[in-house]
Amino acid sequence: MKKPVIALSGIMLGMTALLAACGDDGNTTGASGNSNGDIKMTPVGTYPIVNEKATLKVFTKQDVNVENYETNEFTKWYEDKTNVKVEWEVVPGSAMKEKLQVKLAGGDLPDVFMSSGISDSQLVGYGSQGLFLPLNELIHQYAPNVKRMIEKAPYLSYYLYAPDGKIYSIPNVGETFHATMPKKLWIYKPWLDKLGLQVPTTLEEYYNVLKAFKTQDPNGNGKADEIPLSGANGTTNGNNEIESFFMQSFLFYDRSNYLMLDNGKVEFSADKPAYREGLRYLRKLVQEGLLQPDAFIQDRKALTALAEDPAGSRLGSATALYWGNLSIDNGPSGRYKVYVPVPILAGPDGKRYGFDRGYGVDNGAFVITKDAKNPQLAMRWIDWFFNEDAKLAEGMSDYLGKEGVGWKKPEPGTKGLDGGPATYQMLVPFGTKNNFRWSQTAPRFQDLSFRNGIAATKEAETEVRLQQITKDYYKPYSAAERYVPHMYFSDEDLAQFGDIQKSITTVVQDFMLKFVTGTLDIDKDWDKYIKELENAGVKSYTQIIQANYAKLKK
Structure with missing residues (x-):
């Protein structure tokens, strides 16, 4: 299938355009499961992602409010949920720019770069060189939550598609207006x-x-x-x-x-x-x-x-x-x-x-590299982070932590930021150093309704x-x-x-x-x-x- 070039247009690209932009960058074996080399995945939307333990090498910036990613309670919970163990390379924010450049130039690539400050020029340049994988088909086949985000936030058409029509990164998206000013x-x-x-x-x-x-x-x-x-x-x-x-x-x-x-x-x-x-x-x-x-x-x-x-x-x-x-x-x-x-x-x-930016988009938030052993696994792994409602229903959030520890369901009548009904209530304030959540490490989609749902x-x-x-x-x-x-x-x-x-x-x-x-x-x-x-x-x-x-x- 020929991959069309999506030029610098302001067309609001929803699901139809996403499907049209997809190529043949992934493999699938149908509804019963996904196969990639010697790894077999469960059907999309089910967990664990794999029945036999797999690993994912993740390069990321240290969030100052996270004590230790290896021993973090959310890390352990998500590993149990997915059966995917993360091998971390965590870099202080002050050293990230230099370390990232060394990493990209040296050829010793992780499976994914997450919240690493990758710029637009790096996305396009290293994407066209093949260091970053195109994600169009991977999103189409393995990331229903990311696809839903694209439909709900049409302004992402400005950010997703490189001039060659390929998607090289999944952004971190927030619709809280205090961060856009x-x-x-x-x-x-x-x-x-x-x-x-x-x-x-x-x-x-x-x-x-x-x-x-x-x-x-x-x-x-x-x-x-x-x-x-x-x-x-x-x-x-x-x-x-x-x-x-x-x-x-x-x-x-x-x-x-x-x-x-x-x-x-x-x-x-x-x-x-x-x-x-x-x-x-x-x-x-x-x-x-x-x-x-x-x-x-x-x-x-x-x-x-x-x-x-x-x-x-x-x-x-x-x-x-x-x-x-x-x-x-x-x-x-x-x-x-x-x-x-x-x-x-x-x-x-x-x-x-x-x-005023109008909305907050960190464009280079999640990139899969050419050295990723299982790109489909990486896409399945990150997709969960883009459904805040499902996290609340499940009682665990990377951003908030475990229900009863970092947050709880509010009492009836509790108001959110906009005066409407609150959907979650913080128990541990933002900015508190902890070892039970990732705070702002992983990319996610927090639309205005979610942000306004926090109990005041x-x-x-x-x-x-x-x-x-x-x-x-x-x-x-x-x-x-x-x-x-x-x-x-x-x-x-x-x-x-x-x-x-x-x-x-x-x-x-x-x-x-x-x-x-x-x-x-x-x-x-x-x-x-x-x-x-x-x-x-x-x-x-x-x-x-x-x-x-x-x-x-x-």
Whole structure:
């Protein structure tokens, strides 16, 4: 059967299109069972997957809330359920990018990569080279839950299909809107209260608060040791980078690509006059000692040390997805409770341009490699994770843990996040280190109804609080219509795009840091910056995106 190329189109591909896209990449022996070499599987949808013990080599990122994957209670439960034993290779998040690249280049491949930060260019590049297997037929024959997800979430058509029409990865999908608006700012309320200040709503009000934090000794120790504003570098996945929040007061700003839509046209954002004004504001904060220069280069651990100083918090405010990315969530100091949200601050024109992705998709979440001994087994193994309702009915969840331990069925009348009936109630809060669940290790499909089904109780405080905060402080300023949707590129475009994007990112980040810290002058050296962007290929970059976006809209 010829495999059609599914181009960069916005067609909402449901089950019919999935079947049409399938090739002959898998084997089946009919309803009685599946055979792959010397392994015989049970019928799809039944467990165990195999009657004789099988193994699966899994390469994954360490979830900081999981103590030990080998001895984890869910690991043991799922091994008993499937009769598949996992051979783990677990890598700390800080080392993942380097370790992944070494793994891909060295040829010593696991059966699967799971939650390993595989990029789009790696998916397409290594997929076309044969290192990653096409999953179309494997999904069709062995993954009914994944197929159901594709039908329920038509926006996945932007993410699933490479330009050659093949699926090289199963994504992790979440429809919780607080995670799709991750650029937030938090301020230490005890200092506001001591100084008789309110949560600011404009850039000018915020500037005045920072001045008060710096000059009026809000921690009361008689020393000028307060840090009014800080953050962390953009490599820790906590959305701690400073400029992403503050640029929302000036223009739509997507740090991943520096692109935005303006009346249907793709525009580069990091050369606009509004971007320049954002840099001026940040420069002013650094110049007056209100913004810690280390905020652009330090890691999250250093940021947390400021908030959790044993002598008392030294951190007045910080950028982060949530309070646990700057303090210790559920920590003994309790300071995580009193970092309160600051809305997107009204900018010079009174407007706000909230970064909003609309839905959360981690595209490279599950990849089967060419060295997988049993690709069908790997697909059967992962499919279970994509049915949250079945997990609750079964009394066990990778995300929540065992019923009665990590969660329970709520009492009648208990409300969920949206005010409707709750379907599950947390017993152990998110962010708690444990050895009975995988937390956010495995990819899954959590649609909005599932996320809203969590009981709005104390144990779900993080989810309840963050959902409400996003709804009240950030969602009203959503500029989702300016978000450039995900797209893949042809081999020809990809050959140019990857190098150009890397060069442009380097230029933007390098000059941003130098402008804000004063190494370069925003006025005198601006033309130099624009010239460097031109040399990096910014014109070709936007042209490639525009051409492919036009295809999406056809």
